[in-house]
Amino acid sequence: MDVTSYQEIIKDTLKQYLDQYQPRSAYGDVDTLLTTDDQHGIYLVLRTGWQGKERVQHILIYVRVKNGRIYVEEDWTDFDVVGHLLAAGVPQESIVLAFHHPAIRSYTEFAPA
8 A cells, every 4th residue: 555545544543533433532621623734744632722621632532644654652542443443454463562662662562673
């Protein structure tokens, strides 16, 4: 697969997450946002806003395309982003579990980098 295909698969996957989980949000005045940047290969789902007097601002999912591979940098959800990428046809050897330290990645079934 080429980079453009990866970008479209990532965007579709993250939109699926929003469609499935966004309506369930019970976090007060907090928005769940999808941010995409095809030029730099950066894709984020984040929450931002206020819950009472507390500021809420954190990344739920962070995926990027780098060196022809998909790097899953963060996934703080039970949505299983990696499983959705695999189901969409992305080869396992094209996915890097970047939330693992580089020294550990070679012990996974995914690309080390």
